[in-house]
Amino acid sequence: MIPRKPTLLLTLxxxxxxxxxxxxxxxxxxxxxxxxxxxxxxxxxxxxxxxxEVLTDRGYRRAISTSLTLAAGATALSILLGTAASxxxxxxxxxxxxxxxSLVMAPxxxxxxxxxxxxxxxxxxLGFRGQFWILMLAHVLITLPYVVRSAMSSLTGLNxxxxxxxxxxxxxxxxxxxxxxxPLLKPGLVAGGIFSFVTSLDNVPVxxxxxxxxxxxxxxxxxxxVEHGVDPSIAAASTLLVAxxxxxxxxxxxxxxxxxxx
Amino acid sequence: MNSSRWLGAGLVLPATALLLLLFLAPTLLxxxxxxxxxxxxxxxxxxxxIANYLSVLTDGFYIEIMARTLFLGLVVxxxxxxxxxxxxxxILRSSPAVQTLTILLVIFPLLCNIVVRSFGWMVLLSPNGxxxxxxxxxxxxxxxxxxMYNLTGVVIGLTQIYLPFMVLLLVPALQNIPADVEAxxxxxxxxxxxxxxxxxxxxxxxxxxxxxxxxxxxxxxxxVTPRMLGGPTYKVMATQIYxxxxxxLNWPAGAALAFILTAITLGLIWGANRLAARYTKGLQA
Numbered sequence: 264m265i266p267r268k269p270t271l272l273l274t275l276x277x278x279x280x281x282x283x284x285x286x287x288x289x290x291x292x293x294x295x296x297x298x299x300x301x302x303x304x305x306x307x308x309x310x311x312x313x314x315x316e317v318l319t320d321r322g323y324r325r326a327i328s329t330s331l332t333l334a335a336g337a338t339a340l341s342i343l344l345g346t347a348a349s350x351x352x353x354x355x356x357x358x359x360x361x362x363x364x365s366l367v368m369a370p371x372x373x374x375x376x377x378x379x380x381x382x383x384x385x386x387x388x389l390g391f392r393g394q395f396w397i398l399m400l401a402h403v404l405i406t407l408p409y410v411v412r413s414a415m416s417s418l419t420g421l422n423x424x425x426x427x428x429x430x431x432x433x434x435x436x437x438x439x440x441x442x443x444x445x446p447l448l449k450p451g452l453v454a455g456g457i458f459s460f461v462t463s464l465d466n467v468p469v470x471x472x473x474x475x476x477x478x479x480x481x482x483x484x485x486x487x488x489v490e491h492g493v494d495p496s497i498a499a500a501s502t503l504l505v506a507x508x509x510x511x512x513x514x515x516x517x518x519x520x521x522x523x524x525x
Numbered sequence: 526m527n528s529s530r531w532l533g534a535g536l537v538l539p540a541t542a543l544l545l546l547l548f549l550a551p552t553l554l555x556x557x558x559x560x561x562x563x564x565x566x567x568x569x570x571x572x573x574x575i576a577n578y579l580s581v582l583t584d585g586f587y588i589e590i591m592a593r594t595l596f597l598g599l600v601v602x603x604x605x606x607x608x609x610x611x612x613x614x615x616i617l618r619s620s621p622a623v624q625t626l627t628i629l630l631v632i633f634p635l636l637c638n639i640v641v642r643s644f645g646w647m648v649l650l651s652p653n654g655x656x657x658x659x660x661x662x663x664x665x666x667x668x669x670x671x672x673m674y675n676l677t678g679v680v681i682g683l684t685q686i687y688l689p690f691m692v693l694l695l696v697p698a699l700q701n702i703p704a705d706v707e708a709x710x711x712x713x714x715x716x717x718x719x720x721x722x723x724x725x726x727x728x729x730x731x732x733x734x735x736x737x738x739x740x741x742x743x744x745x746x747x748x749v750t751p752r753m754l755g756g757p758t759y760k761v762m763a764t765q766i767y768x769x770x771x772x773x774l775n776w777p778a779g780a781a782l783a784f785i786l787t788a789i790t791l792g793l794i795w796g797a798n799r800l801a802a803r804y805t806k807g808l809q810a
Contacts, residue, residue: 277615287645348540356533374746385551
């Protein structure tokens with residue numbers, strides 16, 4: 264398109280849309296500092312009491328630790344499985360490349376709620392309901408596409424001669440991968456890993472079907488608490504979740520710039 | 526098999542096995558479940574039947590839910606297009622510094638939890654929420670407006686939630702339009718609006734189609750936001766699937782509904798891919 268300056272009308276409209284897009288998060292963060300026992304924005308007085316209430320509450324603490332363990336474990340496994348598979352698919356070491364790739368990507372196009380109910384029924388039948396490792400593998404299922412997509416596009420961007428050069432110079436396939444390819448893949452894997460971590464941390468539609476009444480994750484707990492009425496502690500728990508996401512992103516900015524997509 | 530084939534098989538095996546055991550097998554099992562008979566009280570039977578699909582496709586209760594879901598998808602898609610297109614234009618026309626800031630403000634909500642954002646909308650839209658209180662204190666309304674537990678609330682929430690995807694797909698689509706084509710139209714004395722309607726929009730169509738299909742598909746399968754902002758009475762397909770499995774325990778009906786939702790989703794994605802491919806080919810010819 265021809266480069267030109269935005270008109271005043273366009274700028275105003277864009278500003279309104281940006282406010283609309285960020286309003287709910289800002290409102291939740293603000294509401295978590297109120298001194299009142301009910302939710303109100305702007306907050307009346309400033310206090311951190313709701314945060315200390317959430318962080319000392321056993322239920323919330325367990326939900327937070329479950330969420331973090333789940334996200335960290337699922338991301339680590341996704342990176343491991345995803346990188347291995349992508350390497351083999353990229354170098355065409357296996358037959359049926361397209362079929363395997365479509366299979367790995369399929370959970371991305373399936374409605375999440377359908378994946379959730381299908382798994383619920385399957386693991387109930389096998390008697391694995393409530394097992395933590397099943398929940399973690401289910402999260403690997405939904406985070407794997409992001410890692411594979413990221414790894415595949417990084418591999419495509421690599422100069423194949425670099426790995427060949429390492430092998431000509433006497434390193435075996437694994438050494439060439441570890442010393443040459445892997446360091447070059449790192450930005451892509453970090454980006455895919457962060458996306459996978461955030462996806463796992465946020466997931467409700469798959470997770471909610473696989474939990475037992477005694478287990479919960481942070482977003483599922485917030486989701487369930489809302490049905491019993493809202494108070495500022497839910498806002499504080501939400502703020503913690505937003506803060507966790509923001510920290511993950513700031514860390515990621517070190518390796519990947521979001522604006523490079525354009 | 527030579528050594529590299531063994532290596533390849535070993536490398537793809539864990540990921541493939543996971544997908545086969547925890548994705549393909551459960552999906553096939555659900556396909557079988559959707560064909561089982563169900564009697565209230567006794568539960569899932571052992572006979573094969575297509576009654577679940579028939580009842581979902583003929584029962585007024587389910588038809589209403591499906592129609593409402595598709596209508597919701599349409600409204601949210603249009604809303605994200607109307608809000609997203611100007612924002613994408615603004616991003617392209619801004620200075621690099623403003624551009625970076627705007628993109629960050631578009632990406633930030635995308636990465637905030639959907640539960641948190643829906644909760645934020647509850648705080649804003651509820652009868653004693655921020656919007657109603659502000660309007661009441663300004664003396665503009667006497668009674669609080671019904672902004673939640675209805676179509677309005679769900680549309681507002683879902684539009685905000687899926688808008689980032691639309692913007693992020695429209696920006697590259699608009700960016701790729703060659704300046705020459707637009708300059709040629711303007712040089713041939715086409716007006717700005719006419720250039721916009723006959724040059725810019727058609728050339729951005731692949732992006733518009735991709736964005737619209739993505740938003741539509743995400744909207745019709747959304748569970749969290751319709752439940753939080755629509756409440757227990759405003760039912761859509763995903764919340765009904767949830768209820769069939771978790772409350773009514775009518776798994777065959779839930780499975781049939783889940784398959785219909787999946788069929789709509791996959792059909793649309795497939796159709797959109799073909800349409801986009803044909804359109805791109807047409808442009809090059």
